[in-house]
Amino acid sequence: MKTIRNQLANVHKNKLLFIGSFTNNTSPNTLSFYSSSSIITHSPLKVKEELSHVEQASLKITNKDSLTNGDILLARALEHFRSIVGATNVATDEESLSRELADCSGNIRNVPAIVYPTSHDQVVQIVKIANRYQVPLNPVSSGQNWGYGSALPATNQRTVLLKMSKMTRLDMDEENGVAHVEPGVTQQQLLDYLQERNLDYTVPVTGAGPTCSLLSNALERGYGISPYIDHFGAATSMRIVLPTGNVHESMLDKMGGKHVSTLYKWQTGPYLEGLFSQSNLGIVTKMSIALYPKPEKVESFFFFFDDLSNAVSASKEILRCSNGIIGSVKLINNYAMVPMAGPYPKDQAVDGMLPQSYIDSFCKKNQFTAWNGVGNLYGSSAVIKAARSDIKKILRRYGSKRNIFLSANFVHSTSSFLNQIPIVNKTHLATYANVLSKSLELFSGIPNETGLRIAYWKSGERPTDKPWNPSKDGAGIIWYNPLIPITPQDLNSFTSMVNEICKKHKTEPLMTLTSLSDRCCVGTIPLLFDRNNEEEMKRAQVCYHELMNAGQKLGYVPYRLGIQSVNWLQDNNAVPPLLQTLKKTLDPNNILSPGKYGIF
Incomplete structure (x- = not known):
């Protein structure tokens, strides 16, 4: 029999008898395994039995003569997983894996199987089996972490996806x-x-x-x-x-x-x-x-500035005077207003991106400014009336070009009216009204897909008969989202850096600055690309890492990281030793999501 090399395993009486590598050169008809106390020799019949386990597990093995320890352990683990959750809740077929592992950031990982538990007790059992057979797990909920790696594990180590989307109590x-x-x-x-x-x-x-x-x-x-x-x-x-x-x-x-x-x-x-x-x-x-x-009333307000410093100062004052009744305040740049109008206007692109002249013309036509603000007030009619008066005074003092206060009911009625007029319902006016109506629904706590429109701007098809899923629909997006102090100096420095680097890589600098308090905001920058265009995708990935490095030098680093940042964290020695110690103590077999947030 041909010698089998590199890690073979046998499980006997529920104990792992072999971890390591061994080649038996003493007999052509036997195969040896390490044990804690001895070497156990098996005949070709036993090897055939192990291979049968692998085949029954529906694992793809390219060379049956180089069956590894990991292959056999994984096959045994999958047998147990099936006994815990049922055969229909373990997927190893190519179609399921391809569908569930699609990622709108263009990442690819080694995931041989997906397990769908339906209860807490099943998760407990699965984790114990994973430890027993040394099979890493990547737990996700809906697996829709779009722009950060979707459902994929952090590293390319072979890892089973533990998808808990069926746990819906x-x-x-x-x-x-x-x-x-x-x-x-x-x-x-x-x-x-x-x-x-x-x-x-x-x-x-x-x-x-x-x-x-x-x-x-x-x-x-x-x-x-x-x-x-x-x-x-x-x-x-x-x-x-x-x-x-x-x-x-x-x-x-x-x-x-x-x-x-x-x-x-x-x-x-x-x-x-x-x-x-x-x-x-x-x-x-x-x-x-x-x-x-749920408050008595929700009212949204919009304001418009050409000067970022004034927009920032006004936003900061509004947050402080309306504490407790206001959500976040967002400042959206002119580039980020364009996707509201529809698909990417490829015919207007010059050298791979939209020129400033197009952006300026678009904003002038649609009455947008360099920075467009939006906030929401929550409370009684009397409280909102008083807050509205204060906010108007602040915006006038800082030179807002115009201010608009709207309720969701008013916008919804206006949108419905415009859609009934044939000459209007195909125009940008109707599109904006629909987007605005959906946005105000969202501000009122009604979930919808309007925030996902931007992910489809350069690629992907928004389905009409099922929920949107940028990863499965072919959209391309990577999120860059650093924390920045809410000061005019910091935000001017940050936006200048983003403008310069994005344009260098032929990527439109779409920016939204969202307040997390009156002290700090997060810059949400979607790096959009055509996922069918390898060059565009690589450009976006290079752009992301350059933004990370440049932002770090200025002191602006992300509040949240995707799987594309594991190496960056390690290169910058960013993971505190205490976290590594905790990982080794709590997870001695490194079973759960190895490398997530750089923690091994």
């Missing part, structure tokens, strides 16, 4: 406005739940759309629109499966305060729950999230 403490959600619960599902029960609370919406997970957005510290802008800040208790399969309980829970722990974020003793946000130290299978009470 949802219940609520109606009196206190706290929703208890599993990973698969989406924005739309929570909205349906609230509407069916006539509960006056607001969905913590984001621009990512109705089908995205509430739990995973909070864990990645996503931000929203209502005054509860910090979604992880609104998360209270969590049920956490540790990398060994044990389950973490907070001190407050263990003292007997299981209900009150869902109402009080900080628990008792050291706050450990924060370790499981933006990390690979555990799997959160349930989260309690405080919902913002």
Whole structure:
């Protein structure tokens, strides 16, 4: 029999008998395995049996004579996973893998199988089996982390995708406005739940759309629109499966305060729950999230500046005078207004991108300025009336070209009216009215897909008969999102840097500056490209890394990172040693998402 090299394994009495590599040159008809106490020899019949396990697991093996330890361990693990979740909830076929592993940032990873648990107990069992057979897992919720790697693991190490989209249990403490959600619960599902029960609370919406997970957005510290802008800040208790399969309980829970722990974020003793946000130290299978009470009225305001310094100063003052009734304030540059009008105007591009002259002409025609602001007020009619008066005074003082205050109901009625006029409903006016109507719905806590339009600007087809999914629909986007102090000096420095680098790489500098407080904002920069154009995709990736390096020199670094940043974190020695120590202690087999946020 031909010698089989490089790592073979045998599992005997539920114990791993071989880890390492061994070649038996003593007999052409036997095969040897390491054991903790001896070398165990197997006949060709045993080897054939191991190969049968691999084939039954539907794993693709290019050379059966070079079957590896990892192949056999993975095959055995998949057998157990099937026994836990059922055969239909383990996918290894090419069609499923291709569909689920598509990534709108152009990343490719080594994922041989996808496992779909339906309960917390199944996750516990899966993690224990993964440890037993040394099979890394990449846990995701809906897998829609678009622009950051979608559902893919951080590194190219062979990793099984643990997709928890079928874990959709949802219940609520109606009196206190706290929703208890599993990973698969989406924005739309929570909205349906609230509407069916006539509960006056607001969905913590984001621009990512109705089908995205509430739990995973909070864990990645996503931000929203209502005054509860910090979604992880609104998360209270969590049920956490540790990398060994044990389950973490907070001190407050263990003292007997299981209900009150869902109402009080900080628990008792050291706050450990924060370790499981933006990390690979555990799997959160349930989260309690405080919902913002539905206000009497929601009113949006829009303002327009040519000078960024004045726009920043006005925004800062508005945030301070309206604290508690305002969500975020966004400043959107002129380039970022163009995608509202429709697909990328390729016929207007010069040397691979839209020239400044086109942007200026577009904005003049549609009455946009260099910086276009939007904010939202939440409260009673009397409170909003008083805030509106204060905001108008501030905007006039700083020289806003014009100010507009609108309610969602008014815009929706106007949009419906325009769509009924044949001569208007095909024009940009109707398009803007529709986008504005959908935007104001979003500001009111109604999830929709209007925020996803930008992802399709250069490539991808927005489906009309199913939810939008930029990764599966062929869109190309990488997000760059650093934190910047809200000062005119910092934001002028940041925007100048972005303009220069993006244009150097023939990428339109679409910028939105979103306040996280009156002190700090996040710059959300979508690097858009045609995913069918290899050159464009590489340009966007190079542009991203140059922005990362240039921003770092200025002190502007991201609040959130995608899988494309693992090497950058390591190159910059950015991961604190304490995190590496915690990883090795909590996850001695490096099972959960190796390399996520640079943590191994």
